[in-house]
Amino acid sequence: MTEEIRADSYVGFDSITNQIEHKLLKRGFQFNVMVVGQTGLGKSTLVNTIFASHLIDSKGRFASDEPVRQTTEIQALSHVIVENGVKLRLNIVDTPGYGDQVNNDNCWDPIVKYIKDQHSAYLRKELTAMRDRFIQDTRIHCCLYFINPTGHSLRAIDITVMKKLSEVVNVVPVIAKSDSLTFDEREAFKQKIREELIYHNIRLYPFDTDENDEEETALNESIRNIIPFAVVGSERQVIIDGRPVRGRKNRWGVVNVEDSTHCEFMHLRNFLTRTHLQDLIETTALIHYEAFRSKQLLALKEGVNARPAADRPQ
Template sequence: MATRRGGRKNVKKGVQFTLMVVGASGTGRTTFVNTLCESQVLSHKISDNPETAHVEEGIKIKPVTVELDEDGVRIALTIVDTPGFGDNIDNESAFQEIVGHLERQYDDILAEESRIKRNPRFRDNRVHVLLYFIPPTGHALREMDIELMRRLSPRVNVIPVIGKADALIPSELRAFKKRACTIMEDIEHYRIPVYNFPYDVEEDDEDTIAENSELRALLPFAIVGSEDEIDIEGQLVRARIYPWGIVEVDNPKHSDFSRLRSALLNTHLTDLKSLTHDVMYETYRTEKLSKTVHTDRTDQSILPEELATQSVRLKEEQLRKEEEKLREIELRVQREISERRQELLAKEESLRNLESRLAAQNSQGEY
């Protein structure tokens, strides 16, 4: 799988991948990131204590990059955490912060692309995937969940996940799966274009179709994260211990974590990157450039009807100039004619003078 999408070049150079995590405080984003990276990449300081969770007011986005080795492929994984979306009654500023970050990265690329001399140190910080953490409440999607996913989907590949899926006791599991279905029904009902592991029955090979439809069926991924390792039959595994048993993070029977991990960092990494560049960025670029043209027009405040009036005015102006030129020629010709006439008159005059002088001479000679 890694070779199919990864390729040899990646092994030497490594690949860069950017992941954004969005969700309310306490949905398990920090734990997920640390589980994914197998190290303490993000700290819990603020969100650990529910009493102080409100401190996350006002989002500050600080990306961190870690080096991972995924089946021999070096991955520079950048994590963009967006503390506490949905903590406040009004989430608009949080939303603006998130979408602002996504669009700023596109603006940077746009600026870099139009530079004559490229900056060799330029860093492409576009976000390739956004994991949206839905709390395991068992309810259908909230208005703000739908709103956020709908507004972000045109800018980034959104994958919905349910954080802390083990918060539901095993007896609730069946009900939970049903609830997960409700979430996907909502997503389809509201036509939210989340990343649903797209495939083309006509174009794609059997393996891809099977793999993608399997992953699609898992949406939204039920995530369990843990920073603790426990000894199970001599092997250290990341898990959470409960009085009723152990939940293993990497066990596909317990959570979708490992499926999501391998989709993100291995099988679908290239697809997510291509979509980001070919679809999300391309759409943004087109919108931005056509908006610029539109803005230029309004800057000069020329409306279509004004534009028509202006073209008539231009034609009138042109006609007036041509008329003027013709009149000039006419005047010049008239002047020339009158000059010639003057000359002619002068010649006639001198001719008459000559004639009268000759006549005078002749009459003198007769005497």
């Protein structure tokens, strides 16, 4: 047992937190987000709204003469955002074509493969003899899964894909364009989704671990009571009470995106950027990547042991 001793006079090692902060600020932070959902659910608009920047162009298939994508494509965009001296390298991975076919069997395979490929690339860099001091991290830290605001229940494809994705990445479900539902419809829909997630044993982020203190456990529980986030995204400014806010105007009135009584966008943004950003990164490394790494190294070991003794590396 280690005894805790208080120094008789000031030594200065408590400044280590400032030293760490200085180094981290100098290096910057990496955050990789994947968005999955059908065309037309506002994926690009929501990401742009969250980070208050025009990061993705809305290039959904809206023209009737434009051909339907035959497969799910993977498109990665990189940006550097600076806020109060903090530099965030943001990778946004879009999945155009997902769920847009008449037959969507296995449309999730390219998405799962992409996530695993990033784990594999990171593992290869880790195992090289002359590895980089700081390995470029392209592992997906968060997957925003967009649910169609039907107001009824999850589709079979939603259940299958969220189950597949939750095994390899932190999945955060959102109800897209939730202003198409009344408040009563929205709450009933959210409750139905939560029941289906439990019934199908789909384990979504955030997770509770033994390392969490009471405050973190309570915060995670409050998040789980909100999930799925019912959101509205908008890059446009509308005037409410004489001041410009991001919102959507229709014939019934104005939806203020940043008003938590209108939608849960603010809860989602605070969750992603202000309370759980670092935990999303750490969970990716300590849970999803570690599970992948262990499986790969065990397979490698078994492969070596299966070879004749003379062919094994010495």
